[in-house]
Amino acid sequence: MSATPEMLLRYATRLEAALTAELDQRAPLVAERLLAAMRYSLLAGGKRVRPALLLTCYAACGGRDPAQAMPAAMAIEAMHTYSLIHDDLPCMDDDDLRRGQPTCHKQFDEATAVLAGDALQSLAYEWLAASPLDSELCCQLLHSLTIAAGCRGMVGGQMLDMAAEQDGEGIDILAVERIHLHKTGALLRWSCEAGARIAGADDAQLAACSRYGKAVGLLFQIADDILDVTASSAALGKSAGKDAAQNKATYVSLLGLPRARELADEMHAMAVEACAPLQRAADDHAEPHVKQSAADLLQLADYIKEREK
């Protein structure tokens, strides 16, 4: 696995400070065990890819004040974390390990894990609704996040995924793509689009971030499927080889490892191409942070792909 880019670590540090401060504020108002479970999962040291995509797209579209975009970045991480807690439940993927630690229901109990997930979903919308953004933009972002997270997005994708596991052999590559565009892709794409919108992006910038988000969304999942067969559990921080053990239809099981790697290359190329208008606009731009952030988008695409090694 390639090293984590320094910019990703920097964004993660800022995000975690903000998340910690927000949760600490809540301590007197929330049942202790519930808050402990929310904190345990939210601060379990993920790579914070979605917030980094959001904040980088924000800056690459000319956004100057990261504080404007931070509540949305916190919201998408809370939403992602809730989905992990519920996906890990015994009745779903039944996972004991996540990021090298016991999953939420193992560390606490199932009921607490269900409620911690439920509370983190609410908290995602709360952070966004309480953000300092203009009300019209805020409503627009809230609405698009409900679509990305709900039955037409992430939750719908998880349902398709479970149905596919039962269907077994009958799944083709288009069905796998449909699952992942919903299950993983919707939040990744929302992150990129939200960053652009908060920056006040023009139509061309917004379209570029949206295409980039779609490409890195699929790239992320293909890399994940490849990792499942090539990496060890220790390196992954979760059970490796699980897809094959469950006879799950993945990019690798359907296409084989060489073709899956090619497809990852193609998605990476799509992401790079999608960035081109942002790069060109950045080159015309005097401000160094815009140029740097446009370059960071390429680095993030590299990172998401290079995880396969």
Added chain:
Amino acid sequence: MSATPEMLLRYATRLEAALTAELDQRAPLVAERLLAAMRYSLLAGGKRVRPALLLTCYAACGGRDPAQAMPAAMAIEAMHTYSLIHDDLPCMDDDDLRRGQPTCHKQFDEATAVLAGDALQSLAYEWLAASPLDSELCCQLLHSLTIAAGCRGMVGGQMLDMAAEQDGEGIDILAVERIHLHKTGALLRWSCEAGARIAGADDAQLAACSRYGKAVGLLFQIADDILDVTASSAALGKSAGKDAAQNKATYVSLLGLPRARELADEMHAMAVEACAPLQRAADDHAEPHVKQSAADLLQLADYIKEREK
């Protein structure tokens, strides 16, 4: 049990037509089994008390166009339904029956029930975010709903309730009140306040609806505890006597049935008193629908209390 008031049935019919239309629209876009589970629970024939409170407070504060308030009414019912689905799960209250029908995880399966609940929570926020209200009001309502539904509200109350079951004997009446102000009360109160806000209520009207909402919230729970010991499972549509079987701290177990009934009377009187400013304003008002709605609030308080018989 007293008969359901005609105005409650009328609101329920309109709400269910709107919910059905909204879910039907989604059919091509959502995994079939997920939508079926959402529909099963959302259209399982509840009394629709929260939407009725919202729509009645809206009209009693002078609101003239129920279409303005309907998305918020749908939102609160979706939120309430998601909480029932998750509360019924085996790891939570482990209930097999709800409103006389198998609970969602019995009719479908646990994973589908978790996801249907998750999707209904998103859908609640989606309906509110897509409402035709002014953006600033919409953000305000979304934010207050996240507080009412999340770790500082309903989910927090459910967590306190579970902790209390484990503590057993150590729970006093203040702890029980704290649980219910969060678990049941927060959404009921939000319904009343949201109706007022959507109507453009002045401060006095908003305060009246808020006090009324708090009183009917507690009344609702006391009546529920009384019903658990006085009604049959068939009349309840869910397992009766469950609180006692689980040795749960309730208004009845802590205060005895006679004092619990007195407390219900007191809460009912508080609700009636809270309505007084709305009644007086309605009396000064030429419009018959405002007068009628102020009277309906009293009828709703009667209904919520009389359920105990």
